Structures are given as structure tokens and as C-alpha cells.
Amino acid sequence: MKSTTALNSLPASYIRGGTSKGIFLNRKYLPTDHSEWPSIFLKIMGSPDPEHGRQMNGMGGGVSSGSKIMVLESPTPTQAAAGIDAQYTFAQIGIEDSEIDYSGNCGNLSSVVGIFAVDEGICVPRQSVSSTGETLGTVRLWNTNTNKEIHTTFPLTSDLRADLDKGQVSIAGVPGEASQIVLDFVRPGGARTGKLLPTNNPVDQLTITENNISRQYSASLVDATNPTVFVDSEEIFGSKYLPSEDVYANSGSKVLHNTIENIRKAGAVRMGLDPSAQAQPKIAILGVPQKNSSVPSDGIPHEIEIQALSMGVLHRAVPVTVGLCLGVAGSVEGTIIHKILQQTRSATTNQSDPERLRQGLIRMKHPSGIMDVGAQFDEEGSAISAKVIRTGRRLMQGVVWL
Template sequence: MFSHRHTLRCARFAARRYMASSTAQNPIPATFLRGGTSKGIFLHRDNLPADRDQWPRIFLGIMGSPDKEQLNGMGGGVSSLSKICVVSPGSPEQQAQGIAVEYTFVQVGVRDSSIDYSGNCGNLSSMIGVFASDEGICAPPPPGAASHTVRSFNTNTLKVIDTTFPVAESYAALDLPETSIAGVPGKASTILMEFVHPAGARTGKLLPSGSSLDILEIPASPTQTRQLRVSYVDATNPTVFVGSTELSEFLSFDEYVAGSASSAAATSVSETLELIRQRGAERMGLDPSAQAQPKIAVLSAPDKADLEEGVDIVVHALSMGVLHRTVPMTVGLCLGVAANVHGTLGWELVQQARSTSGKPLGEDMVRIRHPSGLVDVGAKFAEDGSVKSATVVRTGRRLMKGVVWW
């Protein structure tokens, strides 16, 4: 029987031979991986042009954008399937600090030609260590080790992430029936992610406005304005949090989530949420035209059935202007941090839920309900109130390895 390492070496050799012999002008060695509830193309930095100005046309070609179906590429027509990670070994200075890998996350537009480097993807980040280990970008696990931890540096947010995954025969073992995550069928190996010092990923501050709660004024009609309570939090990725109860007072938000709103009502909800996001971006000192950052998430109190499952809070998040089928993991992690910061909307809702359910008020693990199920996220704080880490469990799967055309 061939070992997993042997199979990977053969795949790399075949890709190099194909590159040398093919008459096509542009195949690039690539690996297609699922991480959490996202899928994406993983590339070696050395296989891309040194001039980053040439990257956009390559990435658009790989994904098949712009096209709502992305039929000519590897994308799946939604933002969670239109992603790329560019990976390289850490610099000598980084490696001296224990950072083995550096990577850049790329959000590729589906219906347009946007290439966004402004944020990170928590789901695909869970597979950076696995990819680096498979490709020999980082040191292999010690002989006989049952698990391996790879420390990576994300260039988008300038943050460090540790991923720990099980190993067998010195390679990442992803098919152990250990855990399941909402939105993905079946069980797989546990990948533990720890975002180190995640606060201020884009703005340099956990609370970019200086307050845990802000009042945002927006037009509700041609003659009226509305004041909304919002929280601006920047942990793993900056996010604008707003409450569903206040939105539902003047928008068909529940119908929008259920998919039953008229086209006009759904358009009104989308436009209003984008306006809130843009106003929030300005308040956070970010570019309001960069649709990927900040994210916007609508928070709700759990109902009776949710409380029986230990749910602390319910979230509906948008990604690139579209209601997300699950929750972007960086938004989930940001919410996990926010729920432990006194005075934020997340903190208020979690405290209310725990007062009703009897769950300990001070527990730092937060159970979130999103459109596809549940996820538990955690946050650890130092004595001075700074965020030491944010933690979540993901799973992943190898899907394909070879070359990709652009």
C-alpha cells in the first residue's frame, strides 16, 4: 500500500511534469480544500508572479468571475466558495518567533471583478496548517506525535493563528469521526483554532469607536430617520452588530431571513443593511466601499427551543451583501469576543438568555445559533481586559490536488 506522503509526492511530481509538458499557457499547481463551511483554492506563493498587480486576473480566472454561476472556474456562485489562500514559509524573523507559515487570504467577487484582501477567512484558516504540512512548507510533526500545531501569520489582519490537528504516520489525519460542525454532513477530525491576540485586526482597537454601544441614525423613510443601537467590534475581523428587534420595527427582516419577503421588501432590507454597514465602516475608520470589511451581523435573542439547547444568542450575517448560509467564522469569533465585553449588544443578549436559562453568567464559551445550526466559540481575557485569544473548533477535508487553469 502507498503511504499518504507517497501519494502527495506523486501528485506534486505529476503537476510539475504537466506544467513542463502542457501546451496550455497558464496551469498553476493548486490544492482544493474544504475548511469549515468554506471551500477554496490553496496556492504556493512561489507559483505566482512576484508582481502582485498580476494576481487579480489570475484569481478571477481561477474562480470564473465575474459570473453569478462561475461556470468557467472553481467558484460555486456564492462568496463562501469563491476564496483563495496564498501560502509561503515564514520569514527567518517569523520562524525565530515560532511562526512557521505566512498566508494571504483572497476574497474573489462572484458577480463582479472585485479582489479583496481586507480581511481573513476563519474557515479556510483552519486548513493552513494542514496544507503547509502536506506540502512540506513547515516542519513535519515529531515522530510518534498524535497531534501537530502549526503557527501561521495572516498578512490581511497581521494576526497569528494556531491550528492543531491529529496526525497519523506523520501526516494530517482529517477523517477521524471525532466531531461535527453545523452546515457540514457527517463527522471528521477536530481542528482546534486559536486566534492569538485577535483584537484590532483591522482598526488596531477592540472597540474602534471607543464605546461598547453606539447610536446610529439612518433614514427609515423619505421624511423620517431611525436611531439604532449598534456595536462596533474588531476581533479577528471587524463587524457591525445590530439588533433584529429594532430592525423589524421598520423592515421586513424576519420575512427577509425566511425568504418570504417580496422582492421590493427584500431589496429594502438589503439596501438598509448595506447602509448600516457603510456607516459603521466610516465610524470604524474603514473604507465603506470595501464590501468584505467590515461585516454586518444581525443579533437576536434565542427562543424557548434554543434555550433548551443551551443557545446564548442567534446571528444572521451577511457576506458581500448576501445573507450567509451559516456564519462567517471570523464573525462568529468576533461575536464570541463581543459577548464577553460588558455593554455590547452581544453581551446584553447573552446575559438575558443566561438569566432565563440558568446557564452561568460568567462562562466564556458562547453557543451561537446560525442559519445552519450551532457553533461554540470561546474567548480568553487577560487581567487588564485585553483579549488573549479566541477559539473555535472546525473540520476540513482534502478535495483535489493538481493544476488549475486561469
């Protein structure tokens, strides 16, 4: 396609992956000239919407987790020779402005990219059989934003399409149960910077100047699946326990948000990233479990609490890539995450379950519930895999009008 002059619609699918929803497009329906993509993406989402921030004129929902687009295509010959089944590009669309951010990846939507690739006939899933005799399909993906390989595995129907309604698992932030999707980030370290610890330090001191007063904040700057700035709750709130989420929305929250954003920008600079890019790096504030925290039905309490902000707004759950980044950083000695886990695990016995530790599993609590993340390392200490369980649902297939 060379021009969008006469174009008023595009074939598209609307799919939920994890706690995000987005528009999925086959690359063959888009203009060959990438400079024409931004205007198309903005029209699809209904951006910019500076007055209301609701994206009422498009498919966006006024929140970062619903203002996303995935573009899929066949692998290059070189990628195919290396075992890649499909490649994809993620675009985070601004809500109140016209910004389109390609600097990172979306872990939630990545969980259903392989499903869309199979639906579109871009690839055929690699078949395997689970220990319970279930037929599974795996799609090996290449993310162009981070230049990383990602595998997604899901149940298959008899005609080799994804079966998403088996009622196997539930995830926090989404009602009901659905089929289990395993998302595996291969060699997740250095997604943007090329290094798991971009500064080589497990903790850095970031200097923030506000109202002519300078203060240092300790932060772990970690780049795994997506770069993230991790800060201890005591640094922000003066308590090892995270506050109620209401603190981010009360009348005095503007000062808090400015401080958090300035820390994020300082971390971006130290990591060698663009501080003006709103989507990357993310920032997350960490705390130890509250004393009155409830224990899940499996009897395993969570080990760490997290409040993550995405594009300046508290995420109602946690971005999967931030969760996975935490999962990797938890095994890196000296990071804020590692220190909190040491404190938590030394205080209880069942959180130090040998099998969970062997699998590298960490259980975190976010504003909507619990998420388990895991990471595996090789003998040299390099992260070889970061995994998380997601669910997904096809919501719509048809055309999106421009």
C-alpha cells in the same frame, strides 16, 4: 516566476475548511509581481459573471463562501525567529464583478491553512500528545491581511500528515463527522483597526438617511479576528426574535438589504474602514433564543441567535471570524452581545454552567445549526485568545487552468 504570458495552469489544491471551500496556492508558483495576481485569481474563480452570478467558467460556486483563494509561503526570517511556521494571504473574489478584497481574513479556510502548509513541505507540524494519547500537530501561522498570529491544531498520521477522517466531531452546515481542528486566534483584538472597540464605545448610534428620512440605529462596532457591525433584531425587525431566513429573499427584500448595507457602511466609516469594501466589515443581526428552540443532545441550549450577511447575502451558516468576534464581544460589558447574554443567562440556569463560563464559551444558533465559540482574557481585560472547532477535507490536488 516573472511572467504569465505562457502560463496556462498552476499547481493548486481545492480544500474545504469549515463551511467554506477555496483554492490553495503555493506562493512560489505565482508571479513575483503582485499586480499580475488579480487576472489570475479572476480566471481561477470564473469571475466576473454579471449575467448569471454562477461562476460557471471557473472554480467558484456563485456564493461568497466558495469564491476564496489562499496563498501560502514560508515565513520571513523575522517571523521564523518569532516562532511562525508559515504565512498566508487571503483573497475574497467578487462573483458578479472583478473586485478582489484583501481587507480581511477567512476563519473557516484558516483552519486548513496549516494542513496545506504541511502538505506542501513549507513546514513540519509541532507535535504534542492529547490526554487520550492521540498525536497532534500544531502549525503557527501569520495572516498578512490582519497581521495576526493564528494557531491550528489537528490529528496526525504516522508520517506526520494531517489525518482529517477520524470522525471525532461534526459542525453545522457540513454533513457527517470528521477530525477535530482547533483554530486559535492569538491576541485577536484590533485585527484591522488596532483596537477591539474602534470607537471606544460598546454601542454607537449610526444615522442612516433613506428616502429623505433619517433614523438612528444602535450598533456594537467590534474588531476581533475581523471587524463586525452587530445590530439587535429589534432595531431592524421590531422584535427581539430573529425572523425566518425567507425574509431576506422575498419580493420586498431589496429595501431590507439596502437598509442593512447602509448600516454596514455607516459602521465602516465610524470604524475608520472603507465603506465600499464589500467583504469588510461584516454585519450580523442578533436575537434572543426562540421560545420553542430545540435543545442539543448535550443538554445545553444556545444563548444567542445570529444572522450574518457576507457581501450582501445571508450566510447559510456564520463566518467563523464573525462568530469569534461575537465570542470576544460577549465578555465586553455594554455591547449588544453582552446585554443579550445577560438576559438569556439570567432567565435559565443551565446556560450559566460555571465551567462553560470559566472557559468563556458562548453557544450561538445560526441558520444551519449551532456553533460554540470561546475567548480568554488577561488580567488587564485584553483578549488573549479566541478559539473555535472546525473540520476540513482535502477535495482535489492537481492544476487549475487559466
